[in-house]
Amino acid sequence: MGDARILAAEPVVPSFRRDVMPVFFRAGCNAGTCHGSARGKDGFMLSLFGYDPRGDYERVVNEMVGRRVNTAVPSQSLLLLKATGAVSHTGGKLFGRESEYYRTLLSWIEASAPDDVGQVPSTVEVSLSTNRLLFETQGKPVELKVTARASDGTSRDVTKLARFFSNNESVAKIDADGRVTAVGSGDTHVFARFSRFTVGAEVIVLPPEKGFVWPNPPAINYIDTLVFDRLQKLRIAPSKLCDDETFLRRVTLDLVARPPTVAEYRAFMSDTRSNKRTLKIDALLADDAFADYWAALWAEQLRVIGGNYAPVATHVKAADAFYQWIRRQMRLNRPLNEFVAEMVDASGSNLTNGPANLYTMLVHKPQFEPKAFAADFSQLFLGVQIQCAECHNHPFDRWTQDDYYGFVSFFTGMKRKPGVEPRERRIYYDMSAAPAKHVVDGRPMPAKVLGAIDPVPGGGDPRTALAQWLTAPENAMFSRNLANRIWAQLMGRGVIEPVDDVRATNPPVNEPLLDALSHHLVDSRFHLRSLVREICNSRVYQLSAKPNASNRGDTRQFSHAHLRRLRADVLLDSVVTVTGVPRRFSGFPDGTRAIEYYPRESGDTEGPHFGEPFFATFGRSSRATVCASETKREPTLSQTLHMAVGDTVRERLGQSGELKKRLDAKLKPDAMIEELYILVLARKPSADEVAYLRALVGKDENDAGAYEDIFWSLLNSTEFGFNH
């Protein structure tokens, strides 16, 4: 290959891997909707986005000799006839005979369609000509250039071979040649994909400058600085600070999962200290209910369900051991990295060693299933969905099949054996177990952490190394995932959303913010309360839900608060708090809160489980999967009917509890209405509200029915059912 003169004299034969396969990719032949589907299309299958070059070569050249590739009459090869639409093709015409794609394929076939000999330099990096584009409303289109660097150090322009897409076409479009056009104001990302790489550029399309005034709000902490910086760049003004009533209700619901009591309301409103919000946050963080709420959130994510079917290791006794362990860690303020590491590395009895139930409950199956477990594990602790890479390299992220199978191998030795009693299973790691095999070529894939080149040292239980890598301060995937989930819990939306779909093509809406939150978590040694305190103290958390002209359309940059439907369990606890009439859960002691309830079933624990019907109606997670979307926040008609006439509210109106106390006190109508507003909505009514409702009371000032009806209307209001 050293003689440049000879190379120049003879036309270079295209390489199958370097030149031909990229044409299949560019033309969409090996996309999932066409021949890249697992079953192929119309009898012809290619590996999805070309993960299996050797197989693709076989299918193109040798599966039907002389048909797809006809070296005797190259121009009659079906590959060319189909792609140019010369014969009928379900996928239509993909390129013309004059195109360079056609020339590449033709000259390859004319050279007898050779397979590559030896190692072909593979693509190791793909980059874009810019990673940030800023458009004024009427900006000119910008052309992106895509460059691929190969393992031999050479680079080439692959713009014509890449594929492009935009994450939000209502903000910016990108065409097949990489030309970006602004569509409407907002921010998004455009991406180019080549080989197994997807690279993106941020696109900001600004709204008109005219009439926009940056209000220059003060920053309490770095969260405000970073969010406001982003907003100013986008010409979005944040809303005003919310009032004390709104703050108190919001933060109480968010931290202790119930609305403030009347006493708490009065104490806070009459407090004149300038730092009373900070003091309130500290008080709530010190409340056991804060720990219990987070124990509940973790238990839901970890899919704690108790059954009564001994052979599957998820008996109620095991579930209880797990739940109580989780709660203890939260109450003790255990650093989150230690909390996770202990579970990852746990072995022993499911009945006495709570954390070992990570291996019985995260995936509820009669036998331990390493693949399903690895997928859920990665989704929960890293926010990454690696399962796409089981069958092909992840199409929209950097994960390869090597990553996937190497990760699965951490768990191929997980076993359960019977314990001393029927309900007991002993969880252990079988060091003699073989690692997972690569699906394409059957290679054994020793345990390897995501993104690493070399496996972890062999010869022991590899989970120790996994736990160390996972929870190390250097592992930003872990700390960012936790920080993002904590942020989402308090703000209603992650910096990456959905929180469990972190991938190259789903970037954070504010990268510096996510970095800062993640650093805070690491610097605080993974203390949950420290990050929560920081977020709640920020001005951003305390913004009003009332939008202004510039932020009305913003749903993702945290420029104002949003209406957030209360979780099913928080709603039920709120009804109980406000009415003062307890709710009992069968199988749990009196006084158990809805947030502390987990499903206890009479049989096995596979599939969806809600336990109490209330939780099914109001969309609590069924724990059937680890997906964040299991928790439904969308209202339904059944919920409305239940709140309107169902037993939860009906049985808690006037017969006992808080309303009855007030009826017995025989307050004057105006005072009564004010009292009910504070009780249910944690705010005082306006003069209008008092006047209108007063008119509904009628002549008998002590008509219990009237107050019951007003109480009902408050419990059925959007203000009560949402945090705002």
Add this chain to the structure above:
Amino acid sequence: MSRRQAIQAGVFGALGLSLGDVLRLEARAQSPGTQAFNAAAGTRGKQARALSVIQLHLGGGVPQQESFDPKPEAPVEYRGSFSVTKTKHGDVFSENFPHTAAIADKVTIVRSMVGRIPDHGQATYHLFTGYTPTAVIDYPQMGAVVSHELGGRGELPPYIAIPNNNSFAGSTGFLSSTYGAFELGADPGQPGFKVRDFSIPDGVSSKRFDRRRTARQIVEKKIRDLEADPTTLDTMDDFYKRAYTLLTSPKAQAAFTLNGETEETMQLYGRDVVGLRGPDNKFHPKGLAERLIMARRLVEAGTRFVTVTYGEWDSHVDTRKSCLDQMPALDAAIAGLVTDLDRRGLLDTTLFWVTTEFGRTPKVNGTSGRDHWARCYSMLLAGGGFARGLIYGASDSTAAEPARDAVPLEHLLFTIYHQLGIDADKELVAFGTRPIEIVKDGKLVKGLLA
């Protein structure tokens, strides 16, 4: 203003039109020559043959051999333990279905259904949504799509589940929860049946209920003034309006009961048909008759899509016992509903569809049961413009693979959407940006239609 909006705005009420008038107007809109009206109904100019669907789902996997595709010539380990019964049109069903055989000239049998995955969760999701489950996108159920595309026909929710949504069947996926199934939450087949949360509590007069509603409107004003998330507020308001209508409209209330159904009707659906003795050594009726009568009443009152679930069909052990116990009531109820819809003139506009997520293995296993089998199974359809008296497709000699006219599930779904006037090639938009076909790679199976 579209027809739906007009109804919501109460314009028809103002014009003095009754619900019946509106339904008749709509029926006229579906006939040729009223394209403009039809387009306004959101059906994209397609002709709807069916106005409603009743889907009877038999979860667990019904054996095709013991129902509509018996193999009397096959060796006994494939044939199973049942004989056959002659149908009215000269074919045979399993002997478990004598009543259905007697009305076989009114129904369509597909013997060449092809599913994908012999796993309950995945196959049920596939059946209800048209897609196999993925980790990335949650697809909406057919009932939710119908509800999204066509809206209601009156006061009732467009999509109702009797008694509940199947837990494997997905839900509204990427569509708003507004389109989800309204679950009765109670079984019409149980004594003392009442739809959950469906009546104004005793002791609350209608005057007081009105006062509650007024008070709520007063309370809502403040959050309205906040101007935050108006769509959420609209959705909540819409639900309260609909709840109020359902709770106060005598017609809607009546539709959700079995009041006025005659003894003759009850018998027609086989209310008293029993199977084997229960654990208490007594015979028990199955309650399916009442569920299907309820479904018919809801369709009559304007519901678009009703799903009814019945039985536990996953018989890995002793298939014979499972059939003897559950099939007599099933047979009677299928025949009863088809006969009843037909005599009420509703069979042409109502599609009755009996589904199961997959069939069962050709060969009987070591425990006298049959295992999961998705490669070939049977379904029954009736009405809605499907060809009457048709047996479509055939399986091979052991009911293992389609021998001709294979019908992939997607094709059947596409055809049902087509009959409802919905073009299933149409893309819905997920997450605001991502277009997704209602059914991917579906084709119209013309041979199934009248």
